[in-house]
Amino acid sequence: MFNITAEDGGARTGILSTAHGELRTPFFMPVATKATVKTLTPDDLKSCDVQVLISNSLHLFLRPGLEVLEAHGGLHRFMRFNGAIFTDSGGFQMIRKGFFVGADRDGITFRSPYDGKKYKFTPEFSKEVQMRIGSDVAMMLDYCAEYPASYDEAKKSVYFTTLWAERFPKNTEQLSFGIVQGSVYEDLREKSAKDLANMDFDGYGIGGLSIGEPKEVMHRMVEIVTGILPEDKPRYLMGVGSPLDIIESVMRGVDIFDSVFPTRNGRHGTAITSRGMLNLRKAEFKNDESPLDEDCSCYTCENFTRSYLHHLIREKEILGMHLLSLHNVCFMIEFMKRIRKEIEQGNLEKFKKEMEKIY
Numbered sequence: 284m285f286n287i288t289a290e291d292g293g294a295r296t297g298i299l300s301t302a303h304g305e306l307r308t309p310f311f312m313p314v315a316t317k318a319t320v321k322t323l324t325p326d327d328l329k330s331c332d333v334q335v336l337i338s339n340s341l342h343l344f345l346r347p348g349l350e351v352l353e354a355h356g357g358l359h360r361f362m363r364f365n366g367a368i369f370t371d372s373g374g375f376q377m378i379r380k381g382f383f384v385g386a387d388r389d390g391i392t393f394r395s396p397y398d399g400k401k402y403k404f405t406p407e408f409s410k411e412v413q414m415r416i417g418s419d420v421a422m423m424l425d426y427c428a429e430y431p432a433s434y435d436e437a438k439k440s441v442y443f444t445t446l447w448a449e450r451f452p453k454n455t456e457q458l459s460f461g462i463v464q465g466s467v468y469e470d471l472r473e474k475s476a477k478d479l480a481n482m483d484f485d486g487y488g489i490g491g492l493s494i495g496e497p498k499e500v501m502h503r504m505v506e507i508v509t510g511i512l513p514e515d516k517p518r519y520l521m522g523v524g525s526p527l528d529i530i531e532s533v534m535r536g537v538d539i540f541d542s543v544f545p546t547r548n549g550r551h552g553t554a555i556t557s558r559g560m561l562n563l564r565k566a567e568f569k570n571d572e573s574p575l576d577e578d579c580s581c582y583t584c585e586n587f588t589r590s591y592l593h594h595l596i597r598e599k600e601i602l603g604m605h606l607l608s609l610h611n612v613c614f615m616i617e618f619m620k621r622i623r624k625e626i627e628q629g630n631l632e633k634f635k636k637e638m639e640k641i642y
């Protein structure tokens with residue numbers, strides 16, 4: 284169930300109902316590929332008001348395996364997270380080294396990097412795996428083309444994705460999202476969106492973007508797709524998570540985002556703050572006793588100086604990676620709250636101009 288609650292130009296706020304909570308859109312999901320948001324405990328996530336995250340069903344299928352998850356009563360209990368969980372299908376791992384063997388009209392064959400065993404993921408099997416994991420939202424098995432992709436390769440990705448979308452099971456226990464492909468070709472994005480729009484998915488992912496194409500091209504593709512997808516279903520731009528990209532996409536009608544942006548940057552010593560990106564490694568922070576971000580009330584900002592964080596990052600201490608990841612995730616959650624507020628007040632355009640000066 285998805286209800287739109289306010290609109291501002293192409294942007295909208297809404298509520299997506301899941302088995303683990305009512306999620307206010309637009310929202311951002313931290314990434315928990317292997318059943319953990321790297322370095323953060325469930326209490327950390329709670330302290331930042333994280334209500335939803337995304338994991339990866341292919342990774343979980345290979346390790347720890349479905350038997351282990353089922354013995355715990357599913358992924359929520361396994362990782363002790365009570366919020367909503369999305370799972371990706373593994374389609375994206377087609378373009379990542381180490382997993383992909385081949386694809387045909389029936390599905391994708393993956394190889395386990397752990398023991399070399401091969402597994403065929405059909406649309407039906409992908410759904411079964413995600414049901415057994417117990418996530419709230421299952422992403423369909425899609426055929427993701429690399430960037431750059433030839434027109435023929437992109438056409439094939441749309442053709443297979445549509446075939447698999449028709450076969451991907453939809454039921455009431457778990458929401459099912461379709462995924463639009465088509466690389467950077469306008470007519471293929473259009474075709475893919477049209478093919479899927481008529482199938483009764485609970486929401487729609489926009490896949491195969493943010494993988495190296497220019498930003499303007501990504502925004503253009505998003506615009507084409509959101510112009511075709513049904514308005515009463517949530518749209519999820521997969522793998523996009525920098526503040527400016529989020530605003531640009533929200534203005535084009537996107538409701539959901541996920542990215543390793545806050546956690547990866549945190550582990551590498553970079554903080555996302557209300558004044559822009561800060562690289563804590565820099566010598567200028569050695570004696571800086573101010574908090575990381577004056578406008579943030581997370582545990583990191585309430586307790587520690589930039590000088591201390593600089594020291595931890597320089598020494599490669601795990602606590603430094605933890606504290607920065609925590610702040611960055613909290614920042615993204617607060618940022619999305621702000622976006623929702625600006626949409627409700629009809630001020631998103633003005634907010635975007637402010638952000639453009641900072642980032």
Ligand SMILES: [Zn+2]
Nearest residue numbers: 579581584610
């Ligand atoms: Zn903070």
